[in-house]
Amino acid sequence: MRCFFRVEYEGSDYVGWQYQPNGPSIQAELERAFSTVVRENCKVVGAGRTDAGVHARAQGAHVDLPSGIDLCKCQLSVNALLPAAVAVYGMRKVADSFHARFSARRRRYRYYMMERKTPLWRRRAWMVFHTVNWERVRDNAQACVGTHDFSAFCRSSTDTENMVCTVEQAALERRGEVWVFSIQADRFVYTMVRSVVGTLVDIGRGRLTESFASILAARDRARVGETAPARGLVLDYVSYDEVA
Amino acid sequence: MRCFFRVEYEGSDYVGWQYQPNGPSIQAELERAFSTVVRENCKVVGAGRTDAGVHARAQGAHVDLPSGIDLCKCQLSVNALLPAAVAVYGMRKVADSFHARFSARRRRYRYYMMERKTPLWRRRAWMVFHTVNWERVRDNAQACVGTHDFSAFCRSSTDTENMVCTVEQAALERRGEVWVFSIQADRFVYTMVRSVVGTLVDIGRGRLTESFASILAARDRARVGETAPARGLVLDYVSYDEVA
Numbered sequence: 001m002r003c004f005f006r007v008e009y010e011g012s013d014y015v016g017w018q019y020q021p022n023g024p025s026i027q028a029e030l031e032r033a034f035s036t037v038v039r040e041n042c043k044v045v046g047a048g049r050t051d052a053g054v055h056a057r058a059q060g061a062h063v064d065l066p067s068g069i070d071l072c073k074c075q076l077s078v079n080a081l082l083p084a085a086v087a088v089y090g091m092r093k094v095a096d097s098f099h100a101r102f103s104a105r106r107r108r109y110r111y112y113m114m115e116r117k118t119p120l121w122r123r124r125a126w127m128v129f130h131t132v133n134w135e136r137v138r139d140n141a142q143a144c145v146g147t148h149d150f151s152a153f154c155r156s157s158t159d160t161e162n163m164v165c166t167v168e169q170a171a172l173e174r175r176g177e178v179w180v181f182s183i184q185a186d187r188f189v190y191t192m193v194r195s196v197v198g199t200l201v202d203i204g205r206g207r208l209t210e211s212f213a214s215i216l217a218a219r220d221r222a223r224v225g226e227t228a229p230a231r232g233l234v235l236d237y238v239s240y241d242e243v244a
Numbered sequence: 245m246r247c248f249f250r251v252e253y254e255g256s257d258y259v260g261w262q263y264q265p266n267g268p269s270i271q272a273e274l275e276r277a278f279s280t281v282v283r284e285n286c287k288v289v290g291a292g293r294t295d296a297g298v299h300a301r302a303q304g305a306h307v308d309l310p311s312g313i314d315l316c317k318c319q320l321s322v323n324a325l326l327p328a329a330v331a332v333y334g335m336r337k338v339a340d341s342f343h344a345r346f347s348a349r350r351r352r353y354r355y356y357m358m359e360r361k362t363p364l365w366r367r368r369a370w371m372v373f374h375t376v377n378w379e380r381v382r383d384n385a386q387a388c389v390g391t392h393d394f395s396a397f398c399r400s401s402t403d404t405e406n407m408v409c410t411v412e413q414a415a416l417e418r419r420g421e422v423w424v425f426s427i428q429a430d431r432f433v434y435t436m437v438r439s440v441v442g443t444l445v446d447i448g449r450g451r452l453t454e455s456f457a458s459i460l461a462a463r464d465r466a467r468v469g470e471t472a473p474a475r476g477l478v479l480d481y482v483s484y485d486e487v488a
């Protein structure tokens with residue numbers, strides 16, 4: 001019985017979504033909890049493999065469980081076994097053809113920035129100590145929208161990977177003391193959001209003088225700015241046709 | 245030269261504002277940082293002595309520094325020395341008669357509650373797993389407003405302490421998935437906010453059938469509900485006549 005569920009996690013103390021030999025992963029925590037509850041080995045598949053230190057509010061995932069299991073009780077038991085930094089919710093039965101990664105239609109990431117040292121946000125935001133022209137960041141962010149080759153913003157070196165992403169939305173808004181950059185696309189390449197945010201901030205603080213549109217069109221890694229730190233990034237939502 | 249400043253801290257890993265033999269305190273962190281920067285022993289006085297695990301957004305404090313010191317540079321140096329969980333801001337010179345505790349006119353606390361396991365809020369909110377009638381909580385909260393003897397809501401046993409507080413405002417609002425209880429008063433007694441919140445939630449979930457007004461009037465500790473956990477509490481603001 002294939003089951004879909006959402007995962008929220010604070011990634012600060014994890015090596016990322018995926019197994020790594022060098023520390024605990026979100027995937028391993030989930031598989032351990034599910035396997036304990038249903039008493040057989042479970043494999044968990046996620047929509048996106050977030051990096052070390054990156055968080056998620058509504059990551060999408062699936063797991064195959066013994067048929068007939070009570071999903072409401074299972075979710076409660078799994079949450080009780082999981083550490084405080086990881087929670088599952090919205091568990092439901094889906095078709096066997098459903099796949100958390102391949103069925104995902106779009107992903108939304110949010111990146112949080114603050115302009116001073118803020119202890120209450122220290123695990124969730126990038127402290128940008130420079131003077132930034134946020135209007136310029138907002139204007140340049142618009143150039144993300146559309147179908148583009150994001151290879152210059154990808155840190156992985158595989159030439160074979162598809163680097164074309166269709167960005168539906170890119171926006172910067174202020175919520176109280178926090179600057180929130182939201183970006184929604186059909187897919188993302190490795191470190192894309194952090195690389196886009198770092199480049200936009202470099203433009204906003206005048207460290208880069210070229211426009212974002214021109215950097216994007218050049219497809220040259222050397223013209224891209226800094227990679228923003230992992231702690232400010234949240235995989236905010238993954239959308240599917242099959243589930244709400 | 246007496247200096248006022250504000251302090252933001254995430255109290256999760258601290259024994260509280262004040263020195264304790266059993267672990268690190270916010271006060272000790274601040275005094276260590278100030279003493280290192282100005283190269284003489286500094287004593288820091290805060291407006292409120294928050295408990296272990298309680299946070300602050302705008303605690304008020306003062307410190308006496310050698311006259312002529314550059315406050316802007318001093319604040320930068322102190323923040324660089326302080327751990328990520330503590331930050332100072334808004335540092336300015338005040339009159340020698342100013343006292344962070346005795347000059348404080350009012351304090352505002354906020355208490356954060358969530359209804360499910362939420363990793364991204366795990367250090368900042370109380371997970372209330374029970375079914376709560378929040379309308380009833382909101383209605384009962386109004387009974388806090390006014391001048392009352394809060395001795396039943398105080399966990400300390402000193403009979404001599406003044407237990408009368410004037411509450412100017414008490415409100416419950418929903419922000420996204422979070423329930424925020426705000427309370428503003430001239431002063432608070434020990435564990436008052438956590439005891440008020442615990443009692444209101446006990447009323448909201450039907451565990452207590454008496455109204456908050458009647459519990460408050462009775463001044464009997466036995467009729468008060470649970471004490472809500474420290475992690476949901478933030479000393480949100482301290483107001484002074486002398487500083488903005």
